Amino acid sequence: MDSIGKQFDRRQFVQGGAAAALGAAVAPNLARALPIEEEAPAKDGKKPNLIFLYTEGQRWDCLSSAGHPLLKTPNMDRIAHEGVKFENAFCTNALCAPARASAMTGMWSRSTGALDNKTVNTPLPSDIPVFTDYLLEAGYETCVVGKVHMRNGMKEKHWDYYLGVNAPATNYYKPKMAEGKNGKIGPVQVWNEGYCDDFVTDRVLDWLKQPREKPFALLLWYMTPHAPYFRARRHLDLYNGVKIPKPASFDDDLKGYPGKPTPFKTADNKIGTTDTGDAVRSIEELCKDYYSGLVAIDENVGRIFKHLDDTKAMDDTAVIHSSDHGYLLGEWRLFDKRLMHEPSIRVPMAIRYPNRVKAGAVKKEMVLDVDIAPTVMDLVGLPIPKQFQGRSMLDVVDNKGPAWRKEWLYDYYEFPGAENVAPHRGVRTDTHKFIQWYTQSPQEFELYDLKNDPNEAHNLYGDPKYAAIQKDLEARLAKLLTEIPERKA
Template identity: 55%
Template structure:
């Protein structure tokens, strides 16, 4: 398919998707409501005959790479409490985000839908609520008798403040103020004014409030609590107890760290021009060196691990640990010096890969490890499945729990990625792509002649760009067609006034 033809096909696809989206939006809440109405009454009527539904704890990391866990073999990090989730449950070694940016990724986690369908495309409209007819998985759980809470870094469309949380203690900010953090607090859908808390590490305070809320008497009602950490987001401030952590520790340099000195061999101009480079940015003063960023990043994750341990301790003390399903993932990964980059956004493996672990011994055998490709769109369906709640058909992911019973080579063979934000402080160009089990194709939107193509089996470090090479023309054309097909199949949300 020629580039002109591909562009024509994409335009037609966009129009088709808009129509599909209209029908989809009209039905989404109705579907969720119907599921709730059809199941709530029988559940209440026959509560004594049905097994008790588990409590749900959803830990969402901030920019936590998939390899930033000791259970994943990290040579420096020690994360025993993170590891416990995977060791006593299931760990998915090929988990990915579908838009490597905070706000859109968090909207996807809440809805089970791609950015293209939620309308939460980037970080630029953080104070505009998401369309009210797109249900959150927590709202579906509420209709099923759960109490729901979100705490920590919400950082998505309006912080989801307008939604009906039983408890809210959050901040709609990328990094907050680590020294004197700001939070809003509310109950039963009413959120109070922002308040500053002096001299407390934000994730410690988040965990304090999370434990206090879990301790409240709610009778026989199960709870679902979202504990979303802010560390280790830039500026990477440390908890005081970790001020000297990693002193004297050597930080290895990634193999591609000096590729800029070689002219970034094989990389297109859109990649080269991105300014998320360590040591050369005036807008990210905390990113002056590989050693500084890496050590602060790891220290932040140690603090996160300690707070996960505090939640484990509470659940054990109350005797409800095995009655509670725990899911851990992250909004996106993070570059730590690969190609001398920091941050995320780009569709390369350090930015794309995230941890994904689930512990619930009543349904998941301990020590399960799976290699099937799972996505952030699968988080909401998985949490609903853990609760025994039907997954509504508008959700675009699927529960990963069947993989806990047996491997499934057909679970997912390919998937779609899109990064939208432009302009942005790092000058990362918008792009979209497709990833299969073996190949990755990236196409840059502003210059359709630019792209990247990798054989991930032969080249897991993405160093040998095959894009535009004659011997790979058939493969490139095939992947381009599949990318268009995947994009077309995702309904597009178009906001009023956005055209």
């Protein structure tokens, strides 16, 4: 059988799909201009193991290594301390299923057709591989555990071990999950084995302890701290008596959200008023449950790392840590994600692999979820497929290749739907952000000077002083929409 890459390259899906010729057609801003040279990923010539730690709705600042005043996350911190930390990392569509598809395919939502959470029960189009397809072909054992929540749960793919839930939320003490081994996945069943992310970690450790001759690729995708915000029983009293400060913009809704457009004001993701199943009633409840969930994740990550340390496998394992999206924790009295505002789109990003990345590096370039798949390929020494629209983040680390991106496209689609957030898109640069609410008439817009207004308090759209910047950002957005092809139904 031909290789996955050759199968993919033969398909012509410019109109019926996502443009197979992207590698050659897209500007260097979006994709690598040249394929990588295959590198020896380990000193002994063996390919490294891979762990892709993908947390659920973890903001970029919700790590003790990011200076959080309450959270203690020593195990996730270790990845950044002993590797490289990217301080400006973002998702391109702040919603679970689309973000996960972008991380796995290296492509924007508009190009894969994975636009929203409503599409999770349809298979990922067969002409779009995920990066584990390439790793499987290269001799890796593959495993995914936790909240998959991506187009049919990726059940049509081969997994040496699978334990996943393909839903936005579940009962953490009686989760409904499917399990499978060696490419065969059983039916969904209710598990009653304690806190979900704890027992998932138990299963992962059992799998890791099995004898193997091949390298492994583990997708460690925990569910916490998604609604319904169940805590591990050991954390029921965590943060009791601790004061949660209000964000600077917390009371803006009482002032009519000055400067914000109508779709922002009418969205339902408001603390204390939403009637969705994700409802939260106070900022204290929201933040303390959210932080407790991240503590549970960190403890379980520590269990995985201890095993790798004990078996002398840690330094032979490339670890990537990121999150599907950020999370609003009371900014503008909101929770959830979806919006193109900083708490929603900014995520942690760190890579630990001593053979390729020196400890303690900090990078400020803007990296994206679409960069994860090409980075994986680079880390394990495989050529980066032409259809990937992102770039290997190791280009930033190694200071090689074309100039890094100066702007990027955000695109949100799900409407009508949960939280009533209207479709919008925009462009973000190192210093400014432009948002277009394009589905209503008249259209509305937001423009922020992020350097002088990092909290996005002052909408500058229409301000004559920013006319030139506004025009430039409008042109950049139009160009990105042209460069990133839209998959046709």
